[in-house]
Amino acid sequence: MTSLPRHSTGKKLGLVIDLDTCVGCHACAVNCKEWNTGGYMAPLTDERPYDSDPMGVWFNRVHAFEAGEGAQSRTVHFPRSCLHCAEPACVTVCPTGASYKRPEDGIVLVDESMCIGCKLCSWACPYGAREYDQREGVMKKCTLCIDRIYNENLEEIDRTPACVSTCPAGARHFGDLGDPESDVSKLVASRGGYDLMPEMGYKPVNKYLPPRPRKDVAGAVGCGTRMEPVAGEAKGLLGWIDRMLS
Amino acid sequence: MHPAYSIIFFTTASGAGYGLLFLLALAGAAGFPPADPWLGGVGFALALGLATAGLLSSTFHLGHPERAWRAISQWRSSWLSREGVAALVTYPAALIFAYGWVVEGRTGGLWALAGLVTAALCVVTVICTGMIYASLKPIRRWNNRWVLPNYLVLSLMTGAILLEALLIVFGQPLPVVAGLTPVAIVAAWLLKRAYWRFVDSEPGAASVESATGLGNLGKVRLLEPPNTSENYLQHEMGYQIARKHAAKLRRIVLVFAFAIPLALSLASLLVPAGVAAAAALLAVPSVALGVVIERWLFFAEARHAVTLYYGAAAA
Numbered sequence: 001m002t003s004l005p006r007h008s009t010g011k012k013l014g015l016v017i018d019l020d021t022c023v024g025c026h027a028c029a030v031n032c033k034e035w036n037t038g039g040y041m042a043p044l045t046d047e048r049p050y051d052s053d054p055m056g057v058w059f060n061r062v063h064a065f066e067a068g069e070g071a072q073s074r075t076v077h078f079p080r081s082c083l084h085c086a087e088p089a090c091v092t093v094c095p096t097g098a099s100y101k102r103p104e105d106g107i108v109l110v111d112e113s114m115c116i117g118c119k120l121c122s123w124a125c126p127y128g129a130r131e132y133d134q135r136e137g138v139m140k141k142c143t144l145c146i147d148r149i150y151n152e153n154l155e156e157i158d159r160t161p162a163c164v165s166t167c168p169a170g171a172r173h174f175g176d177l178g179d180p181e182s183d184v185s186k187l188v189a190s191r192g193g194y195d196l197m198p199e200m201g202y203k204p205v206n207k208y209l210p211p212r213p214r215k216d217v218a219g220a221v222g223c224g225t226r227m228e229p230v231a232g233e234a235k236g237l238l239g240w241i242d243r244m245l246s
Numbered sequence: 247m248h249p250a251y252s253i254i255f256f257t258t259a260s261g262a263g264y265g266l267l268f269l270l271a272l273a274g275a276a277g278f279p280p281a282d283p284w285l286g287g288v289g290f291a292l293a294l295g296l297a298t299a300g301l302l303s304s305t306f307h308l309g310h311p312e313r314a315w316r317a318i319s320q321w322r323s324s325w326l327s328r329e330g331v332a333a334l335v336t337y338p339a340a341l342i343f344a345y346g347w348v349v350e351g352r353t354g355g356l357w358a359l360a361g362l363v364t365a366a367l368c369v370v371t372v373i374c375t376g377m378i379y380a381s382l383k384p385i386r387r388w389n390n391r392w393v394l395p396n397y398l399v400l401s402l403m404t405g406a407i408l409l410e411a412l413l414i415v416f417g418q419p420l421p422v423v424a425g426l427t428p429v430a431i432v433a434a435w436l437l438k439r440a441y442w443r444f445v446d447s448e449p450g451a452a453s454v455e456s457a458t459g460l461g462n463l464g465k466v467r468l469l470e471p472p473n474t475s476e477n478y479l480q481h482e483m484g485y486q487i488a489r490k491h492a493a494k495l496r497r498i499v500l501v502f503a504f505a506i507p508l509a510l511s512l513a514s515l516l517v518p519a520g521v522a523a524a525a526a527l528l529a530v531p532s533v534a535l536g537v538v539i540e541r542w543l544f545f546a547e548a549r550h551a552v553t554l555y556y557g558a559a560a561a
Contacts, residue, residue, distance in 0.1 A: 002320040019460075029472070053475040061472035063555055065454075068464030075469060076460055080555060089383065095327035096316035114316055117309020119482065120326055123247070126384035126452065128479045128552035137309025194459045197452045197551065200383050208459055 002094040004087070005103035012106040012178035013144055014084050014205035015164065016187055020212045022171040024064055024077030028163035032060040032081070032142075035162035039147045041112070045135045057131045059142040060163055076211055079172070081163070082129035082142035083196065083204030084108050090121040090130060098139075106178070106205060107146060112138045126200050149174070177205050247385065248485045249545035252307040257375060258404070258537050260300030260333075261397065265405020267293035267336070268368035269423070271343055273409075274353040275361030278420055285416040286347035292408065294340060301333055325381055329374035336367040372401045379544075384551035386451040386561075388544075392441040399437050400537060403430040407507055407533050411526040414514070419522070427511040435504040438540065442496060445547060450560040457554040468557040483550035484558070495543055503536025 036059060037044040046056035060081040067076055088108050091099045098114035099121050101107070110121075110130075115138040122130040122139060130141045145161035148154060158165060164172040175184030184207075187193070193207035215221050234242045270289050273279055305311045318334065320327040343364050346357035353361060376397030379388040406427040413419050454468075455461030476484075507529040514522035549561040 003323045026472075055475065055477060055481075057478070058473075061477075063468065063472050064470040065458055065460060065466050066469045067458075067460040067466045072464070074463065076458070076463075078458055078555075080472070089381075092323040093326065093378075093381070095318075095320050095324045095330065096313065097320050098316075114313070115310065116313045116317060118307075118317070118326065120324075120378070122479070122482065123550070124382055124384065126457075126551035128483075128555060131478045132309070132482070134309075134478075139309075196459055197456050199452060199456060200551070202383075210459065211463070 002091050002097050002099055004091065004101055008103045008106065010178045011104065011176050012084075012086065012205045013149070013175070014106070014177045014184075014207070015081070015144075015161065016173040016175070016177075016184045016193060016207050016209060017079055018169075018171040018173070018191075018209040019076050019078065020171075020209060021169045022062075022077040022079060023169050024062055024075075025168065026062050027166050027168060028079055028172060029058060029060040029062050031162045031166035033058055035145065035148065036143070039145070040143045041110070041140045043133075043136070044140065045133045047134065055134075057133050057140050059129075059131070059140070061128075071216075072214070074211065074214065079163075080128065081206075082108060082144070083127055083202075083206040084142075084144060086203035086205060087201060089124040089202060093120050093124045095120070107144045108141070109143055109146070110139055110141055112136070112140075115139055126197055126202070127204070144174075177207065247545045247548040247550060248482050249542045250307050252303045254538060254541045254545065256300040256304035257397075258300075258534075258541050259296045259303070260375070261372060261401040262404035262408060262534075262537075263293050263296030263298075263300060264336075264368040264372050265401040265403070266408045267297065267340055267405070268365045268402070269405050269409045269426075271340065271361040271364035271368070273420070273423065274343065274347055275358035275365070277354060277358075278422060279413065279418055281347045281351045281353045282416065282418065283348045283351065285412065285418060286344060288416075289409070289412055290340065290344040290348070292412070293405075294337070294344075297333065297336075325374050325377040329371060329378060332367060332371040332374050336364065336371055339364040339367055369398070372398055384451055385548050386448050387445045387548045389451065390444055390448070392437065392444050396434070396437050396441050399430065399434045400540070403427075403434040403507075404533055404537055406430045407511070407526075407529050410511065410514070411530050414519075414523045414526045417519075419519075424511070424515055428508055431504055431508045431511065435500070435508070438499070438504070450549065450551075452551045452554060452561070454554045454558075457551065468555075471556055479552055480556055484553045484556060485546055492543060492547055495539055499536050499540045499543065501536070502532050503540055506532040507536075 033044055044057040048054050063078040065076050065078055066073055084107055091101050096114050096116055098111045117137040119132055130139050133140050149159050160174045164174045173184050176182045177184055188207045191209040193209050195204050305314045317327055318330040321331045339360055343360040346352050376394040380393040383389050410423050410427050454466045458466055460466045510525040510529040514525040551561050553561045
């Protein structure tokens with residue numbers, strides 16, 4: 001059913017991505033590929049992987065942008081994946097019912113067995129979350145690792161999306177963004193988390209945390225404004241040499 | 247957007263087919279052309295043949311054509327699904343009216359009702375086709391008020407040119423159709439110009455600043471894309487080839503889709519029957535070429551918001 005669920009639990013599982021701490025290492029993208037090529041949406045087909053023009057399905061891609069000019073400009077690493085929107089047009093345009101939004105947690109999924117591979121959902125997504133698998137002939141997308149977050153065979157600490165569990169910088173957070181008391185909601189509130197392309201009206205669940213204001217003077221990171229010499233008057237032989245040379 | 251040949255053929259052929267079917271059904275129900283079985287037989291075969299060929303062609307680009315039947319299930323939310331339903335529902339109405347015309351030799355009374363239903367369903371189907379594109383917010387060059395009227399009037403125009411050729415070939419020219427054709431061509435011409443004027447001035451659906459949310463830091467530009475060779479998104483949404491020829495191609499569209507058919511349709515009003523037939527027939531390949539290029543441009547010139555993440559200046 002591609003109509004959006006009329007009744008939901010209010011639960012909105014999603015990610016919070018910290019653009020201040022992301023170092024652009026691509027570990028999230030690689031671990032996502034690693035888990036999901038054997039997970040719910042498997043396989044994440046690669047074509048011509050060892051040729052000069054490889055092409056493959058990835059659910060997570062890390063861009064790097066430059067923002068601002070001159071000395072104030074900065075490099076921002078920018079991971080991009082499905083935002084599990086509250087108003088996902090990728091779901092409503094689906095003619096077969098293969099795409100759906102789960103009422104219980106808001107995760108947007110594709111039932112591959114019903115997908116005809118018309119690609120219209122990927123046209124409807126401004127965020128580039130959906131990638132077509134040419135060999136399987138179906139559309140694929142981020143599942144928010146439903147096969148990890150509810151997986152009772154995993155230790156509780158591992159029941160997070162693969163991208164979150166692997167991030168070495170702690171730049172990715174997973175939780176219920178529908179609950180204002182959750183850790184992720186508090187993080188969004190305290191850091192001024194925002195939506196990508198709010199003008200589209202898709203109401204993305206995932207939020208991005210902006211880079212913190214730049215600290216470009218020593219005082220801003222707790223240093224004194226000027227380094228003072230720590231050694232006092234030299235004594236003995238060195239003192240004598242110092243006096244002779246002065 | 248990547249201009250898939252199957253989709254270009256689908257939208258142009260089915261557009262012409264439903265345009266012709268609409269006019270045949272409407273004119274038949276109004277009692278204009280006599281219920282000549284040959285005119286009706288060839289006319290309905292051509293109209294339904296074009297629509298069917300277009301619909302079949304649209305399944306060629308599917309990853310799983312054998313599951314295409316599933317596409318009629320989600321008409322509550324999906325314009326693509328609605329189009330499938332409308333196209334299928336048109337068949338029985340059109341076949342009933344065609345039976346009345348070709349076999350029974352009657353287009354009045356209850357048969358006329360079937361004709362009116364057919365005409366209405368043709369309009370609904372083309373509206374659904376146009377709305378598939380007009381409803382996609384990430385593509386500003388489709389998501390605007392000019393797209394739907396363009397689809398409808400181009401469908402009417404191509405249908406009218408086909409019907410005029412048919413009527414002349416069967417020796418039953420109708421002043422109504424002969425008068426309608428140039429009017430439809432001028433209307434389509436003006437609408438296409440208005441559409442192009444809109445797309446040339448639209449600022450895009452979003453900006454790289456809003457796509458990244460980094461606009462408060464200043465101007466945002468791509469430093470490194472996430473992948474070294476082109477991915478699906480870049481191939482499908484970031485189509486760039488031959489956009490540089492857009493201005494020339496637009497002129498070709500103006501000449502072949504509008505100017506030549508208009509001149510020929512006006513000429514056929516004035517010249518003797520034999521020459522008029524030649525003019526009406528000549529308009530068909532001209533408009534076919536023009537409309538195919540028009541549809542190619544509709545796709546190739548469309549810019550998708552996701553390209554902002556891959557270095558596009560605007561989309």
